[in-house]
Amino acid sequence: FNSNPSILINSNSSSGYNLTLNATTDQPNKTITFSLSYVDESYRNDVEVVGNVLYISPDATSGMGFITVTATDSSSSSTDFTFQLTVLSSGRTVSLIQFSSPEYNISLSEATPIGTTIQRLGVVFNGSYECSITSVISPSMAPLGAAATNVFGFQMHNDYLLVIGALNRSIVPVYKFVVTATASTPGGGKANATVTVTILNAYPPVISAPDYVNIRTDVPLGTVLFTVSVTTRDQPTDLTFSLLSNVTFPFAIDPASGSVRVSKALAVNTYTIMAIAYDHGVPPFSSNNATVIVNVLLENMAPKFNGLPYVVSLIEKVIPPYPVFNFTVIDTGGGDLEGVDNVTLFLPANYSDYFSLKTILNITAGITVAQLYQLKPLVYKQTRNLTLTITAYDLNAITSKNTTTTISVSVINSNPNGPTFIGQPYTASIPEGPYSTSLAFFQVNTTDIDGNYPIVFSLVNTFGGIFQIDTWSGSVSVVKALSISNSSFYQLTVVATDTNGTGASSTASINVTVLQSYAYNPAFKTPAPPTNLTL
Numbered sequence: 061f062n063s064n065p066s067i068l069i070n071s072n073s074s075s076g077y078n079l080t081l082n083a084t085t086d087q088p089n090k091t092i093t094f095s096l097s098y099v100d101e102s103y104r105n106d107v108e109v110v111g112n113v114l115y116i117s118p119d120a121t122s123g124m125g126f127i128t129v130t131a132t133d134s135s136s137s138s139t140d141f142t143f144q145l146t147v148l149s150s151g152r153t154v155s156l157i158q159f160s161s162p163e164y165n166i167s168l169s170e171a172t173p174i175g176t177t178i179q180r181l182g183v184v185f186n187g188s189y190e191c192s193i194t195s196v197i198s199p200s201m202a203p204l205g206a207a208a209t210n211v212f213g214f215q216m217h218n219d220y221l222l223v224i225g226a227l228n229r230s231i232v233p234v235y236k237f238v239v240t241a242t243a244s245t246p247g248g249g250k251a252n253a254t255v256t257v258t259i260l261n262a263y264p265p266v267i268s269a270p271d272y273v274n275i276r277t278d279v280p281l282g283t284v285l286f287t288v289s290v291t292t293r294d295q296p297t298d299l300t301f302s303l304l305s306n307v308t309f310p311f312a313i314d315p316a317s318g319s320v321r322v323s324k325a326l327a328v329n330t331y332t333i334m335a336i337a338y339d340h341g342v343p344p345f346s347s348n349n350a351t352v353i354v355n356v357l358l359e360n361m362a363p364k365f366n367g368l369p370y371v372v373s374l375i376e377k378v379i380p381p382y383p384v385f386n387f388t389v390i391d392t393g394g395g396d397l398e399g400v401d402n403v404t405l406f407l408p409a410n411y412s413d414y415f416s417l418k419t420i421l422n423i424t425a426g427i428t429v430a431q432l433y434q435l436k437p438l439v440y441k442q443t444r445n446l447t448l449t450i451t452a453y454d455l456n457a458i459t460s461k462n463t464t465t466t467i468s469v470s471v472i473n474s475n476p477n478g479p480t481f482i483g484q485p486y487t488a489s490i491p492e493g494p495y496s497t498s499l500a501f502f503q504v505n506t507t508d509i510d511g512n513y514p515i516v517f518s519l520v521n522t523f524g525g526i527f528q529i530d531t532w533s534g535s536v537s538v539v540k541a542l543s544i545s546n547s548s549f550y551q552l553t554v555v556a557t558d559t560n561g562t563g564a565s566s567t568a569s570i571n572v573t574v575l576q577s578y579a580y581n582p583a584f585k586t587p588a589p590p591t592n593l594t595l
Contacts, residue, residue, distance in 0.1 A: 061141040065218045076118035083131040090133040100125030157185040157243040159253040170262035183219040187245040197236040208237045229259040264345035265292040272353040288318035298340040362461035363452040370467040376440040384432040389452040391426035440473040478566035479506035479556040486570040494541040520553035
């Protein structure tokens with residue numbers, strides 16, 4: 061339509077009002093016809109369309125109303141155009157622009173396409189004008205692209221409010237703004253009106269839930285089976301949930317959260333339940349149905365360790381990582397054969413970083429194979445026995461069960477044999493007499509079948525410091541004077557200790573004979589004279 065949407069006339073005009081209708085189409089060679097499709101009740105007898113002319117009777121009374129004309133081309137495509145008819149009292153003219161109402165409240169679907177004419181605001185003026193959004197009341201700050209001036213606008217030279225941007229109720233549910241009509245004629249002034257646009261629901265919510273749930277007969281009342289999840293393009297401010305059923309279920313749904321819980325005692329059975337969500341916005345919507353199969357199985361049983369007891373012997377000082385042994389855990393609960401979900405290892409204090417546990421195989425028949433790993437070497441002198449605690453958890457069922465057992469670990473000495481003395485029996489003969497320096501008179505020799513580790517030597521008895529032995533070489537020396545008058549024979553006990561492993565040791569005897577030396581003549585000692593002598 062190529063027409064001004066405003067018609068302004070005086071009542072009791074002698075000639076009435078004639079408007080030539082003009083419309084164009086982008087289809088060539090099409091004939092356009094016009095028809096009257098709507099007239100407000102107060103002007104129903106005063107308006108008609110003949111050919112391409114709109115006639116308004118001179119008997120039309122003062123007031124305001126709307127007239128809708130339909131243009132149809134020869135291919136049956138049609139377009140409606142609405143005029144605002146303002147009939148002034150006889151002789152009256154409109155010199156200042158004004159809105160027919162100071163406030164407009166509009167409800168609009170979120171799915172309204174861009175380019176849609178929302179409503180005509182009804183500007184009253186004898187001349188041309190422009191409408192625009194001049195200030196925003198709410199929201200004062202909108203996300204990028206969602207401001208009122210980016211979402212709403214006007215056609216040129218009229219008061220048709222249009223959608224010019226995408227609507228999203230979840231981002232901005234209500235717009236409130238001020239529109240201004242500005243007269244093009246000098247002196248026509250400006251007029252303001254407030255527009256509130258409420259964005260309505262346009263999309264039903266979509267819910268989802270698991271396809272099936274397995275539970276046990278021994279789960280406590282109130283146990284949550286699953287929670288319905290919801291997605292919606294509308295702002296989900298008023299959603300409720302319910303179960304659809306014509307039978308009695310041992311389950312109930314929380315209308316606010318969508319959580320489905322056990323509400324009655326369970327017996328082995330299979331249930332098919334359907335959940336639905338309701339959006340109580342304007343207009344209300346209901347969601348799709350989410351169907352869930354609930355299998356109620358026998359009571360869950362604790363997993364079982366196979367092949368008990370677990371006893372392990374570990375050689376000390378083995379360089380890790382080192383696989384200790386494998387063990388098997390069997391899921392015995394309720395015939396579900398879902399496998400054991402978790403095997404946890406508890407270690408003694410100070411050994412938390414010496415071992416680890418990992419699952420190496422989870423068989424679908426409810427069998428889990430786990431492996432114990434040694435991470436750090438053990439020393440026999442520090443630790444001879446350890447007890448490790450392991451726990452197997454079956455977490456697949458709502459009622460988790462677990463079993464605990466122990467692994468007894470013995471640490472094996474890597475060097476259990478003491479040194480071996482070479483060349484026994486050991487004998488030595490030493491002449492008596494004083495010694496100004498130590499005299500090495502014997503060498504102890506050993507060998508070690510456990511490896512070439514250092515050997516340390518010691519004497520059990522040095523006989524008052526007469527004898528000594530070198531710790532590392534095994535050389536035996538006399539360091540004090542020997543006298544046959546004191547003793548002609550000594551038996552020394554030598555201890556050889558291996559510095560590896562537990563420090564295993566061996567002993568050997570050295571039989572020492574003191575020889576008389578004739579280089580020394582006996583000497584008589586004259587006693588000191590008495591201090592008192594009586595004859």
